[in-house]
Amino acid sequence: MDKIVISGMGIISAIGNNCMETLDALKASKSGIDTIHYLNTSHTEFPVGEVKLTNEEMISMLGLTASSVSTRTSLMGMIAVREAIETAGIYNINQRCSIISGTTVGGMDKSEQYYLEFLENDLHKEYIKTHDCGACTEMIADYFGFFSQVDTISTACSSAANAILLGAKFLQSGKTDVAVAGGAECITRFHLNGFNTLRILDCQHCRPFDNTRAGLNLGEGAAYIVMETEKHFLERTALTPPESQRKIYAYLSGAANTCDAFHQTASSPDGKGAYMAMKNALHNAGLHPSNVDYINAHGTGTANNDLSEGYAIEKLFGNNIPPVSSTKAFTGHTTSAAGGIEAVISILSMNNSLIPVNLNFKEKMPELSFKPVTEYSSNDIHLEHVLSNSFGFGGNDTTLIFSHHKRS
Numbered sequence: 001m002d003k004i005v006i007s008g009m010g011i012i013s014a015i016g017n018n019c020m021e022t023l024d025a026l027k028a029s030k031s032g033i034d035t036i037h038y039l040n041t042s043h044t045e046f047p048v049g050e051v052k053l054t055n056e057e058m059i060s061m062l063g064l065t066a067s068s069v070s071t072r073t074s075l076m077g078m079i080a081v082r083e084a085i086e087t088a089g090i091y092n093i094n095q096r097c098s099i100i101s102g103t104t105v106g107g108m109d110k111s112e113q114y115y116l117e118f119l120e121n122d123l124h125k126e127y128i129k130t131h132d133c134g135a136c137t138e139m140i141a142d143y144f145g146f147f148s149q150v151d152t153i154s155t156a157c158s159s160a161a162n163a164i165l166l167g168a169k170f171l172q173s174g175k176t177d178v179a180v181a182g183g184a185e186c187i188t189r190f191h192l193n194g195f196n197t198l199r200i201l202d203c204q205h206c207r208p209f210d211n212t213r214a215g216l217n218l219g220e221g222a223a224y225i226v227m228e229t230e231k232h233f234l235e236r237t238a239l240t241p242p243e244s245q246r247k248i249y250a251y252l253s254g255a256a257n258t259c260d261a262f263h264q265t266a267s268s269p270d271g272k273g274a275y276m277a278m279k280n281a282l283h284n285a286g287l288h289p290s291n292v293d294y295i296n297a298h299g300t301g302t303a304n305n306d307l308s309e310g311y312a313i314e315k316l317f318g319n320n321i322p323p324v325s326s327t328k329a330f331t332g333h334t335t336s337a338a339g340g341i342e343a344v345i346s347i348l349s350m351n352n353s354l355i356p357v358n359l360n361f362k363e364k365m366p367e368l369s370f371k372p373v374t375e376y377s378s379n380d381i382h383l384e385h386v387l388s389n390s391f392g393f394g395g396n397d398t399t400l401i402f403s404h405h406k407r408s
Contacts, residue, residue, distance in 0.1 A: 002230055003229065003230040003253075004168050004227050004229060004230075004251060004252040004253075005228060005230050005233050005252075006226065006248070006249045006250045006251070006252060006402070007089075007227070007246055007247070007248060008085060008086070008090070008225065008226035008249070009084050009087060009223070009225045009226065009249060009343075009347060010079070010080040010082065010083025010085075010222075010223065010224055011083070011222070011223040011224075011341060011345075012051055012076050012079045012221050012222050013032065013220070013221030013331045014031075014032025014033060014048075014050055014052070014220070014331050014332055015031070015032035015049075015331055017052075018083055019087075019344065019348060022344070022345065022348065023348050026327075026330065026345065026348065026349070026356045029357050029359060029376050031205065031330050032219075032330060033047050033049045033205055033330075033331075033332050034048070035047060036048055036050070038050050039187050039188070039189070040113075040189070045203050046192065046201050046202075046203060046217070047203075047204070047217050048187055048192075048217055048219060048332055049217060049219030049220065049221075049332025049334070050187065050220055051220055051221055055070070055072055055075060058072075058076065059075065061079065062075065062078050062079065062082075062143070064143075069126050069130065069139075070139060071107035071109055071110050071136060071186070072109045072186035073106060073107060073109070073184045073185055074136045074140055076184050076220070076221060077101060077136060077137075077222045078139075078143045079222065080223050080340075081180060081182075081224050082144075084180060085144070087246075088178075088226035089237075090178055090226060095178060095236075096175075096176045097148060097149075097176065097177065097178040097179075098147060098148065098149035098150070098167065098170055098175075098178070098179045099147045099149070099150055099179075099181070100151045100152075100153060100164075100180070100181040101137040101140065101151070101152055101153070101160075101163055101181070101182065101184060102153040102154065102158075102159025102160035102163040102182070102184075102185075102336045102337065103133045103136050103137070103152065103154065103159060103336045104156055104185065104335060105185060105188050105191055105335075106130075106131060106133035106134075106135060107131045107135055107136055108188045109188045110124075110131070111128075111131045112188055112189050112190065133154050134152040136152075136184065137150055138150060140184070147180075149170075149175075151163075151166065153166060153183075154336070155392045155398075156335065156336065156392035157298070157333070157335050157339075157392040158339060158390040158392035158396045158397060158398040159337075159339065159392065160223070160339035160340035160341070160343070160390065161255075161338075161340075161343070161388070161398035161399075162257055162339070162398050163181045163339070164182065164227070164252070164255065164340070164343060165255040165256075165257055167179030167180075167227050168227060168252055171228060172229075177228065178226065179227045180226050180227075181225060181340075182222065182224030182225060182339070182341075182343070182344075183337040183341075184222035184336075184337050185220055185221070185222070185334055185335050185337040187219070192218060200215045200300075200302045201215045201216060201218070202217060205329065206301035206328060206332075206333075207301055207329070207360040207361060207362070208297070208299035208306055208329060208358055209297070209299055209306050209324070209326065209365060209368070209371070209372045210360065210363055211363040211365045211366065212363055213302065213303060213306060214303075216301045216302055216328065216332075217301070217333065218333055218335070219332020219333055219335075220332070221334045221337050222341075223340035224340055225340070225344065233246075233248065247405070248405040249347050249405060250347045250351070250404065250405050251403040251404075251405065252400065252401070252402060252403075253285040253286075253287070253385070253402065253403040254281040254282060254283075254286075254400070254401035255284060255398070255400050256277050256280030256284055258273050258276040258277045258280065258396075258398075259396045260272050260273035260276070260397070270308070270311055271308040271310070271312030271313075273391070273397040274312035274389065274397050275311075276397070277389070277391075277397040277398055277399040278313075278316050278387065278389065278399045279316055280399070281399035281401050282316075282387075282401065285385075285403070287385060287401065289316055289320065290320060291385050292317075292387050292401075293322055293383045293384050293386065294323050294346075294349065294350075294355050294386045294387070295324045295387045296325065296342050296345060296346045296349070296386060296387070296388040296389065297313075297372070297389055298326070298338075299325070299328055299372075300326070300333050301326070301329070305391065307365070307368075309391065311367075314368065314369060314370070321369070321370045323355050323373045324358075324373065325357060325372045326358055327342060329358065329360050330359060339388070339398065339400070342388050342390065343402070346386045346388045346402050347386075350383040350402060351405075353381045353383065354376070354377075354381060355373050355381060356373075357375060357376050358372030358373055383404065384403065384404050385402070385403050385404070386403075387401050388400045388401075388402065
């Protein structure tokens with residue numbers, strides 16, 4: 001079967017509006033989590049990872065009119081997709097190109113803003129149709145105007161990772177020539193209040209895999225990768241002038257999804273779902289646990305998730321656990337966009353020989369044998385294979401494995 005290559009990527013989150021800014025923040029170990037600034041809520045006690053732009057600023061960046069009907073989720077998605085397709089060189093591509101996007105809250109930010117007016121008048125009725133998850137993907141697709149297939153995935157925090165997995169399946173089955181896959185998600189009051197009801201929000205900066213962890217910090221953002229078969233990439237780029245030759249950023253060498261359906265919101269205490277997702281992804285890639293050089297963990301900072309994922313890592317890797325870190329202390333937990341954001345972070349790490357640190361870690365969890373990476377180093381680090389975990393509500397767990405672009 002032909003290999004799947006990543007030929008472009010784009011990202012926007014609390015630590016940057018593009019790949020370069022994101023990389024700089026990772027190198028500087030600079031978190032984007034701060035007090036709430038953009039979301040209209042009374043719960044300002046919770047730190048969050050917001051994109052540092054207003055909707056109006058994003059509309060201007062995208063060249064849209066001030067009266068454009070858009071949502072925060074779709075605007076962030078447009079920015080990330082634009083960077084991804086520009087780096088891949090697929091603007092106005094004359095081939096079958098699909099977009100697969102993961103989201104859960106969709107356009108709920110506008111529903112919250114205008115709900116009372118919906119009940120009383122028709123002033124903002126155009127935003128009623130933007131509430132649906134699929135509407136956000138459609139708005140992103142309409143902005144570019146050349147996607148022949150549009151799909152939306154909503155599996156909570158594994159949504160974007162599942163979008164990437166589905167995109168790969170489309171390519172392997174011949175259903176599309178190019179797949180732009182990832183996710184976008186804004187923070188809403190529904191989001192914040194819902195997680196607060198579950199009592200898993202931390203009033204301080206989150207501390208994944210720390211013994212004193214007390215919950216997660218919500219984040220927002222969008223990230224997408226451009227995927228195509230290696231054969232298609234070589235044929236497509238052979239038609240471009242040498243000075244504009246594109247590059248392979250990585251291979252998607254393995255991916256797997258499992259669903260243990262243990263609980264509506266909690267991970268299985270023994271990590272069964274996470275273990276099977278990682279094991280199956282390695283099998284799909286034709287790799288062994290010893291081949292993995294870095295694990296970008298789901299690592300939300302909640303008591304249940306970190307212990308469950310930690311047990312799964314120990315079960316699969318035994319006494320040879322590779323470096324592990326969660327980057328959610330940088331970006332916040334971007335929920336449905338997390339799989340896309342952490343995919344791009346994983347690829348950036350691989351291409352720049354760095355392992356992002358697990359910010360705010362101080363005290364080892366006594367239940368686990370390993371500690372996450374806490375010191376930044378780029379000396380003699382070579383990442384051949386990176387494993388990225390995204391685990392969602394309902395036990396919907398997905399693992400992606402990215403391999404170095406020079407892999408034979």
